[in-house]
Amino acid sequence: MKKMMKKLIAMAAALVMIVTLLPAVGVNAATGTTFPSGNGKITIDSEGGKYSVYQIATVAQTSTNGVKLEYTPTTPFTQNDVNDILAAGAEEGGNPAALQELLNGYLTTKIPTAKKVADLNNVEYGLYMIVEDEAPQDYLKASPSVVMVPQFDNGVWNNEVTVTPKHAKNDFTKIVNDNVNDTVSAGDEITYTISGTMPWLKDAEAEADDAHITITDTLTGDLSFVEPNTIVEFKYDPAENGTTPNTAITEYTPTVSGNVLTIEIKDEATLKAIRGKKFTLTYKVKVADNITPGEVGKNKASLDSNGGGNPGDTPEIPVYSFAIKVTKKGEGTERLQGVKFELYRETGDGSSLSEDDTKLYDLITGTGGVVTTKGLEKGTYWLKEIETVNGYTLLANPIKIELIEGENGTLTFKVDNATDASLGTNNIAEVEITNNKGFSLPETGGMGTYLFTIGGIVIMAGAAFALIAMKKRA
Missing domain, CATH: 1.20.5 (Single alpha-helices involved in coiled-coils or other helix-helix interfaces)
Known part of the structure; x- marks a missing residue:
């Protein structure tokens, strides 16, 4: 009898090993060395994830003392599949990597026709495969796992099993100019940075004919890649990847076709060297010279491989642009056409227009006294009137205009240090300037x-x- 109980404990330990390879498992106890009467229950402890559970086999005790267990495979699984799972999951002589490879293979060869459990509160005793269909937000899908119901723990069989999948944080991200979004000026060159962790390819996956890790970025709107053949550098972080430099890949030349950039890595040695490594890559994108206010473009990157656990796509990263619309008013309803301005971008301390500020455009009001300048990023600008129409006074001081980026690229603006900001219309700051009739003081040193x-x-x-x-x- 002692011999048989040792066998039972060893077998139970093997089953515990199976279910603890990936999930953490908790149980509610029944009593005795024989199975509790009735059916079992599986609880998946995961906030936000979606799962499917498939039956691999039923299990029954074939002796009154509960020592011998018999597994009956459920179609399409076979007795060999069950034996392989038990062998790979054994506490001694088991192979966790082999078990995981078996389960990954079943995703395509068995699961499409397997029996899906409809009610997890009432399951037959047996082996079950747990597959995550959708991971919680900001996490990668957990790898498939296998669990037995009931489980042997502390000398008793337990028919209620709780499984807690272990998720890896999805760190695949993309930013522009060190921000999750940004504003841009016409003709700008902006820098995108993608970072994350390379998918872990098992040896068999890295050696397969279709082995690959592919990063793709697709631009939209008024954006284009700078110098398509520019090398994109992979910069490994020693703090994350260890002290030994990774020399297998330090730079890679992308392929650019229209608005799509692709980096595809197929070499077996390289795939094995970079799997599981954290990486950062940067590249430049040009903004068109003629852009309209609002969203200039948005894009996202994707990371894919022939293995499992791919992070998918980054969130879409938008860039925005603003405009200033000046309306020049005279007395009454008169609108002043032909008034000339210079627009400067503030590069000094912002207290006044200085020679250090950058002149951007010469402007002249047209029909209705209106002139609009597009393709402006957030920041402070100075509008200097240099010529007005006959009979009107030239503005004595430049006008200060602050363009402020709000949530989701919305625009608010201030004129001449106003206390409250005004809301832009379709990302346009509308500024009205009134001139008075009278005498204009001459410039120092002029004929006047x-x-x-x-x-x-x-x-x-x-x-x-x-x-x-x-x-x-x-």
């Missing part, structure tokens, strides 16, 4: 200065002659 000087001298001389004449009469 000389005229004023001569006029002053004439008046002073006339006053002096008048004073002398009055004295003579007296």
Whole structure:
């Protein structure tokens, strides 16, 4: 009897090994060395994930002392499949990697026609394969696992089993100019950065004819790749990947076809060297010279391999652009056409227009006194009036315009340090400027200065002659 109980314990330990390869398992206890009466229950402890459970085999005790177990495969699984699973999952002499490879293979060869469990609260005793159909947000799918119901624990068989899948965090991300989104100016070159962890390809997968790890990026809108043949560098982080430098791949030349960039790695040695490694790659994209306000473009990257556990796509990364619409008003309803401005981008301290600020455009108001400048990113701008229409006063000071990026690329703006920001219309800052009729002061050193000087001298001389004449009469 002691011998038989040792066998039972060893067999139970093997089954525990099977279910603990990937998930963490908890149980509710029944009593005795024989199976509890009735059926079992499987609880999957995972917030947000979606799962399917498939029956591999039924299990029954064939002796009253509960020592001998008999497995009956469920179509399409065979007795050999059951034996392979038990052997690979055994506590001693087992092979966890082989078990995982078996289960991954069943995903395509067995699961499509396997018996799916409809009610996890009422399952026959047996072996079951748990497949995650959809991972919780920001996580990768857990690898398939196998569980037996009931389970032997602390000397008793337990018919209620709780499985907690182990998920890997999905760290596949993409940013633009160090942000999750950004604003851009017409003609800009912007930098995209993709980072994550390379899929882990097993030896057989890396050696397969269709072996590959592929990164794809597709641009939309007014964006294009800079110098399609530019090398994209993979920069490995020693803090993440160990102290030994990874020399198998430090740079890779992408293929660019239209708006799609592809990096495909097929070499067996390289695939084995980079699997599971964290990586970062960067490349440049050009913004078109003529863009409209709003979303200039958005794109996402995808990472795929012939193995399992692929992270899929990054979130879409948008870039936005703004515009300034100036309406020049005169007295009453008059709109001033032909008024000239210079637009500067602030590069100084923002307190006033300085020679350090960058001149962007010469502007002139058209019909309705309107001029619009497109292709502007967030920041501070100065609008300097340099010529107005006859009869109106030239603005004494430049106008300060702050373009502020809000949530999802929305625009708010301030004019001349206003306390409250105004909301842009379709990503356009609408600025109204009113000129008054009157006298414009001349520029220092201009012809007007000389005229004023001569006029002053004439008046002073006339006053002096008048004073002398009055004295003579007296």
